[in-house]
Amino acid sequence: MIRRLVISLSSLIFSVFLLMGGNTFVMTLLGVNLGLRQVEPTFIGSIMVCYSVGFVLGSLYGPRMIKRVGHIRAFAVFSAVLASSTLIFPLTDSIIIWALLRALSGIAVAGSFVVIESWFSAVATSDNRATLFFAYQICAYMAATAGQLLIGFIDPAAFVPFTLGAILLTAALVPLSLTRMEAPTVEHSERISLKAIVRSAPVGLLAALCSGVLISSFYAMAPVYAIQVGLPVDQLSYFMAASIFTFILFAWPLGRLCDRLDRGRIMLAINLVIALSAAGVIIAGGYHLGILIGFSALYMGMVASIYPVAVAITNDRMEAEHIVAASTTLLLSYGLGSSLGPLFSSAMMSWLGPQGLYIGCAGVALLLGTYTWWWQRRTPELPVEEQAAYIATPVDTAGVITELDPRNEEFVDLPMEEVFPDLEEEAIAEASAGQMELELTVPEAEKAEQIPA
DSSP, X not given: OHHHHHHHHHHHXXXXXXXXXXXXXXXXXXXXXXXXXXXXXXXXXXXXXXXXXXXXXXXXXXXXXXXXXXXXXXXXXXXXXXXXXXXXXXXXXXXXXXXXXHHHHHHHHHHHHHHHXXXXXXXXXXXXXXXXXXXXXXXXXXXXXXXXXXXXXXXXXXSHHHHHHHHHHHHTHHHHHTOOSOOOOOOOOOOOOHHHHHHHOHHHHHHHHHHHHHHHHHHHHHHHHHHHTTOOHHHHHHHHHHHHHHHHHHHHHHHHHHTTSOHHHHHHHHHHHHHHHHHHHHHHTTTOHHHHHHHHHHHHHHHHHHHHHHHHHHHHTSOGGGHHHHHHHHHHHHHHHHHHHHHHHHHHHHHHOTTXXXXXXXXXXXXXXXXXXXXXXXXXXXXXXXSOOOOOOOOSSOSGGGGGOTTOTTOOOOOHHHHSTTHHHHHHHHHHHHHHHHHHTSOHHHHHHHSOO
């Protein structure tokens, strides 16, 4: 049973790695390609925002397709759509077609995540749930980092990188197709009304929205910013990879602080650091590549930390049985923000030049920090010992993985016989084979002694 579980998990993790790596690679590739063509930032933002809209739609309606045709067939469809859309990009210069392709890509990526995360939820038990949750996050962010580094080895203006992206996204289908686990059940996630969250933890809802704006702005427009300030493609890949990788480095120390201090103060401090690091990119980033990467990495590490702190603040004020529902509602708020981010940041860049990306995002961070400060003054401070455990929650997923959140006390521990329906039969067969082998190895003398006189 342990061997089967390890093999099944390795296939799931490998699929996650290929899917996330290929997706982030294509996302950055599109921004670099458009930047090299000197397309107006507002047009780039309009194209990129379609991905976020499609992702939200795929998260909401993808499970219906999976229930209708099954997990493997649905994942095959999503992979085919992803690969096909990636290959079509270099065949046309139409902004409308690129926007439609990005929307299809967002729907397909969200549906793929629903399939993969459902299998993670099915294989999880009460003993390994937290480990799987963190392994999923580490794998996703390492894959995103690797996807950025690939940019430095290719010519983004050529056809070949789009072919490479399509290969990675298609290859994600292979490991998952080879799994022998029973297809899990996808349930529609319960949601808590916005009114309930606004009444209990409005800063969490606003922080999720701002997190979506900031993260999507960076993914969509940071490659364009790098091109406009004159970074070569190989240096651009280091710039993007370092910025994404820092979240892994900050996750543990920030979690320690969040479990020892008031989380409202942590949220306020995070947004102040975001504004200061954005100012560092604007003022000192042009002097040396290392300074630019350092300030950008600090900026993005703090930006990626907003959402998990927002979830922690919200869960502190929710009943245990509402944690998953609250997280789902926060994900929708994040999705709305991610749909606004590329439009906002591209407009700022058209108005103020490439530095408008960081000026606008610093303004969003200061706005959130100011509201957090005002909310703290009006809300009684929650004792640290009553706070829920801090979990570095991933956001670039379809939301199914929130069921694995270790804070979720409603988690259902499925017996392994339901995950592997043929497990008991194989165990019996193995035991029978072992018994036959044992009988064959009994010495003849012992058999003779066993014959009654």
